[in-house]
Amino acid sequence: xxxxxxxxxxxxxxxxxxxxxxxxxxxxxxxxxxxxxxxxxxxxxxxxxxxxxxxxxxxxxxxxxxxxxxxxxxxxxxxxxxxxxxxxxxxxxxxxxxxxxxxxxxxxxxxxxxxxxxxxxxxxxxxxxxxxxxxxxxxxxxxxxxxxxxxxxxxxxxxxxxxxxxxxxxxxxxxxxxxxxxxxxxxxxxxxxxxxxxxxxxxxxxxxxxxxxxxxxxxxxxxxxxxxxxxxxxxxxxxxxxxxxxx
Amino acid sequence: xxxxxxxxxxxxxxxxxxxxxxxxxxxxxxxxxxxxxxxxxxxxxxxxxxxxxxxxxxxxxxxxxxxxxxxxxxxxxxxxxxxxxxxxxxxxxxxxxxxxxxxxxxxxxxxxxxxxxxxxxxxxxxxxxxxxxxxxxxxxxxxxxxxxxxxxxxxxxxxxxxxxxxxxxxxxxxxxxxxxxxxxxxxxxxxxxxxxxxxxxxxxxxxxxxxxxxxxxxxxxxxxxxxxxxxxxxxxxxxxxxxxxxx
DNA sequence: CGTGGGATTGACACGACTCAACCCCGGTGG
DNA sequence: CCACCGGGGTTGAGTCGTGTCAATCCCACG
Numbered sequence: 001x002x003x004x005x006x007x008x009x010x011x012x013x014x015x016x017x018x019x020x021x022x023x024x025x026x027x028x029x030x031x032x033x034x035x036x037x038x039x040x041x042x043x044x045x046x047x048x049x050x051x052x053x054x055x056x057x058x059x060x061x062x063x064x065x066x067x068x069x070x071x072x073x074x075x076x077x078x079x080x081x082x083x084x085x086x087x088x089x090x091x092x093x094x095x096x097x098x099x100x101x102x103x104x105x106x107x108x109x110x111x112x113x114x115x116x117x118x119x120x121x122x123x124x125x126x127x128x129x130x131x132x133x134x135x136x137x138x139x140x141x142x143x144x145x146x147x148x149x150x151x152x153x154x155x156x157x158x159x160x161x162x163x164x165x166x167x168x169x170x171x172x173x174x175x176x177x178x179x180x181x182x183x184x185x186x187x188x189x190x191x192x193x194x195x196x197x198x199x200x201x202x203x204x205x206x207x208x209x210x211x212x213x214x215x216x217x218x219x220x221x222x223x224x225x226x227x228x229x230x231x232x233x234x235x236x237x238x239x240x241x242x243x244x245x246x247x
Numbered sequence: 248x249x250x251x252x253x254x255x256x257x258x259x260x261x262x263x264x265x266x267x268x269x270x271x272x273x274x275x276x277x278x279x280x281x282x283x284x285x286x287x288x289x290x291x292x293x294x295x296x297x298x299x300x301x302x303x304x305x306x307x308x309x310x311x312x313x314x315x316x317x318x319x320x321x322x323x324x325x326x327x328x329x330x331x332x333x334x335x336x337x338x339x340x341x342x343x344x345x346x347x348x349x350x351x352x353x354x355x356x357x358x359x360x361x362x363x364x365x366x367x368x369x370x371x372x373x374x375x376x377x378x379x380x381x382x383x384x385x386x387x388x389x390x391x392x393x394x395x396x397x398x399x400x401x402x403x404x405x406x407x408x409x410x411x412x413x414x415x416x417x418x419x420x421x422x423x424x425x426x427x428x429x430x431x432x433x434x435x436x437x438x439x440x441x442x443x444x445x446x447x448x449x450x451x452x453x454x455x456x457x458x459x460x461x462x463x464x465x466x467x468x469x470x471x472x473x474x475x476x477x478x479x480x481x482x483x484x485x486x487x488x489x490x491x492x493x494x
Numbered sequence: 495c496g497t498g499g500g501a502t503t504g505a506c507a508c509g510a511c512t513c514a515a516c517c518c519c520g521g522t523g524g
Numbered sequence: 525c526c527a528c529c530g531g532g533g534t535t536g537a538g539t540c541g542t543g544t545c546a547a548t549c550c551c552a553c554g
Contacts, residue, residue, distance in 0.1 A: 203407030
């Protein structure tokens with residue numbers, strides 16, 4: 001399980017060139033995957049594209065949940081606030097993921113861009129109409145939600161029961177997995193989040209994350225050839241730390 | 248938000264006497280809530296009642312997910328295993344909650360009874376047929392899933408960023424909230440889980456949970472008049488510990 | 495060249511874990 | 525009837541992993 005995104009659904013195969021929607025150019029890995037051309041057309045006409053710079057927020061925790069977003073490219077950080085002002089990152093989202101769909105009146109978390117991003121935006125009333133028109137769409141949403149739930153539970157395990165080293169290793173594996181699901185795995189993977197973001201995701205401090213990552217580097221498990229880029233040198237080593245060292 | 252169960256849905260009001268299904272006697276707080284009488288009838292005829300003693304397991308992580316369960320009464324513990332054999336409790340479920348519905352081929356966690364329980368059981372093929380027949384049922388499932396997701400994210404925050412004292416306080420509030428949602432809040436609430444269960448839920452050790460609870464008792468925040476029963480003496484105090492003391 | 499955000503590193507403190515002893519109570523069997 | 529047993533709970537002493545605080549480095553950017 002991977003706490004990073006909501007794209008993978010049971011039985012779903014990896015993306016292929018055919019999955020690209022000619023309407024909006026986004027890979028059809030998100031909600032639209034099960035739709036036929038007519039339905040895609042319909043969805044496309046109801047939604048609109050936007051793009052925003054890094055650090056922009058799509059919405060904040062508590063805002064009225066008036067629309068949902070489908071990420072076309074870029075990375076988004078989802079956070080919840082604590083009463084004392086600190087934050088917990090509840091997940092990262094990438095191209096193809098859906099953000100902000102909820103039956104509640106308000107969003108349950110902040111959504112902030114880590115990179116400049118493009119996405120499709122659709123108003124809730126329109127989306128609800130589409131859901132009624134295309135039952136497979138609702139089915140799809142349920143699938144995504146169930147998958148996301150399983151991932152979040154997995155993340156609870158990570159945060160609740162693992163050492164700092166094991167958490168960071170699990171985080172790296174999650175990053176790799178998210179990347180892999182979106183296409184062939186490059187030697188160098190993007191890591192647009194800061195140490196602080198990772199720490200807030202894993203329930204650690206940024207210092208501990210930094211120390212752990214330098215530890216990994218010194219043991220030649222990973223390399224960081226450039227800012228926000230990472231190379232996995234020993235996948236086996238990372239996996240061992242993530243799983244075996246749960247203790 | 249409450250990490251305990253999946254019953255609450257946005258806009259839903261508290262249960263009333265009218266919510267009891269005359270077919271199976273269970274309160275219609277679970278999946279059946281939005282159904283009309285005919286549909287309820289249909290659902291009832293497709294499912295069957297069972298009861299099991301405490302410590303029985305409904306299913307285990309990795310078992311083929313062949314059926315779903317609706318709890319009529321009793322308490323269920325959901326756990327995930329770690330490679331090293333320890334467990335993380337991902338949630339507790341009570342009367343009215345749905346367990347085991349997933350689109351994956353296998354269950355993502357163990358479900359073990361903490362108390363003797365009765366429940367309705369329905370085979371996946373039958374349930375899927377019902378979902379196709381009654382779109383509101385699927386809608387309802389999506390609602391429940393979204394709600395559960397929000398609760399689980401909230402739990403990530405609890406486990407990831409709070410002190411032992413704050414976690415235990417949050418746990419108590421969750422218990423209370425789960426109870427309240429099922430009827431008028433009794434002075435004494437049931438707490439069928441052991442210190443070890445609570446610890447595995449909160450990412451602590453059972454000793455820490457024990458120490459924290461005795462601390463609460465000595466400060467007259469709570470009382471434990473009998474084994475597995477708890478009385479809240481100072482709700483305000485508990486809430487302050489849960490929220491303010493996030494640090 | 496100066497500035498600021500991100501990252502690293504070190505010294506130290508402390509909260510939670512570990513290990514272990516002990517209590518309490520209900521069940522069981524001699 | 526009571527001794528024994530086992531599971532759950534409590535309590536204590538000591539350790540250790542992270543958090544805290546603070547200094548420093550690096551580099552992109554203006």
